[in-house]
Amino acid sequence: MVWGKDVRISRITENGMMVCIPMDHAVSSGVMRGLDRIYRTIELVEEGGATAVLTNKGILKHMPRPPRVGFIVHLSASTSLGPDPNWKVRDGTVLNALRMGADAVSVHINIGSRAEPHMLRKLGMVADECDEYGVPLIAMMYPRGENVKDPSDPKVIAHVARVGAELGADIVKVPYTGSPETFREVIESCPAPVVMAGGPKADRDEDVLEMVWGAMRAGAMGVTIGRNVFMHEDPKAIVRAIRAVVMDGKRPEEALAHVRR
Numbered sequence: 001m002v003w004g005k006d007v008r009i010s011r012i013t014e015n016g017m018m019v020c021i022p023m024d025h026a027v028s029s030g031v032m033r034g035l036d037r038i039y040r041t042i043e044l045v046e047e048g049g050a051t052a053v054l055t056n057k058g059i060l061k062h063m064p065r066p067p068r069v070g071f072i073v074h075l076s077a078s079t080s081l082g083p084d085p086n087w088k089v090r091d092g093t094v095l096n097a098l099r100m101g102a103d104a105v106s107v108h109i110n111i112g113s114r115a116e117p118h119m120l121r122k123l124g125m126v127a128d129e130c131d132e133y134g135v136p137l138i139a140m141m142y143p144r145g146e147n148v149k150d151p152s153d154p155k156v157i158a159h160v161a162r163v164g165a166e167l168g169a170d171i172v173k174v175p176y177t178g179s180p181e182t183f184r185e186v187i188e189s190c191p192a193p194v195v196m197a198g199g200p201k202a203d204r205d206e207d208v209l210e211m212v213w214g215a216m217r218a219g220a221m222g223v224t225i226g227r228n229v230f231m232h233e234d235p236k237a238i239v240r241a242i243r244a245v246v247m248d249g250k251r252p253e254e255a256l257a258h259v260r261r
Helices: 004-012 025-029 038-048 057-061 094-100 116-133 154-166 180-188 205-218 235-248 252-258
Strands: 018-022 052-056 070-074 104-111 137-143 171-175 194-197 222-224
Touching (some): 004 070, 004 104, 018 070, 018 235, 038 052, 057 094, 094 116, 104 116, 104 154, 137 154, 137 194, 180 194, 180 205, 205 222, 205 252
Parallel strands (some): 018 052, 137 171
C-alpha cells in the first residue's frame, strides 16, 4: 500500500534522490543576490532540474503560478537582528502548509543553543503532526550555539543527525563533515535518510561539486544547497551540475561541463 508520505516524498525527490534548493535565508539574513528576484530564481532552478524548492510560506502564498517542482514549506524563523538568532521559533502549522499545496515541511534546530529545549519540543510536536497528516518532515539539524566547541566535529554532527531521526524526522539535513569517510559514519548511525547541507557561499564551483560527490559516495540521499545555487551567476547551470553528480554519478570534473559551456 502507498501512504501519503510516500506520495509526497516522491514529489520532492526523483528515484529516491533529492536535489533541493532552500531559499528561506531572507528571513534570517536579509535579502541577498538571487533572493531579490526569488520567483525568477525558482524558475531557473526548476529548469536546471531541481527536485524541490524550500521557502517560507509567504513565498508560496504569493507565487505567480503553481510550482513545477516539489515544494517544502519552512516552519522555523529567527533574524540576525533579534536577541538570539540561534533560537528558531515555530511560525506555522503543518495543516496550513498542506492547505497551501506544500508537499513537505521543514524545521531548523540548533543543538547546543541555550534555546535547544524549546526547539527540541518544536521538532517533536511537528513530527507528530506530520505523522498525523502524512506529510514528510525535513529536520535541518545544526551544531550551533554556546555549548558547541567544534561544529565540524563528525561525532558532533552524528549526534545532531541522530537527534533529528530519534525525534521523528523523515529526512535529516546536516553539514558535510569534510570527507566521505567521516560523513559515512554520520549516515550509518542515523536511522533516517540524510541529505547534505550546502554551507556558506564557496569561491569555486569545484569545491561545491566535490562536497556533493563526497556526500553521495558516503551514501547520502541527496543534497540541499542554497547560497551556492541562488547566489550563483548561473543558477540553472550549477543545478544541472549538482544534479549530474547526484542523479547520474558524474565525477565533479565531468559535472563542471554544465557550468563551463
